Amino acid sequence: MHLKDSRPAGVEPVYSPSGYQWRKNYYFSSKDASTNYFMDRLSKGRSIYEYEVKANNLGTFNSGITTIESMYDPGVNARSTNTILTIVP
Secondary structure (H helix, E strand, C coil), rough: EEEEECCCCCCEEEECCCCCCCEEEEEEEECCCCCEECCCCCCCCCCCCCCCCEEEECCCEEEEEEEEEEECCCCEEEEEECCCEEEEC
């Protein structure tokens, strides 16, 4: 499974490792505009994948869209909705 979380323009990750990092049961990689998670399987039910970001610009931004898809069958996929993020001083 590949989970791609696109970030809004007004934030940047606090922890930005180079390359791929192994955590609990998945790999993750942080890029300029997104964070990617790669896992062998996704258990039934609810899963939470999170990382810390900090604001680097003031304003109103569209949140990035998060997508998940099977690497073996791209027809199995889903995506999140867009939300508005407002950063104020």
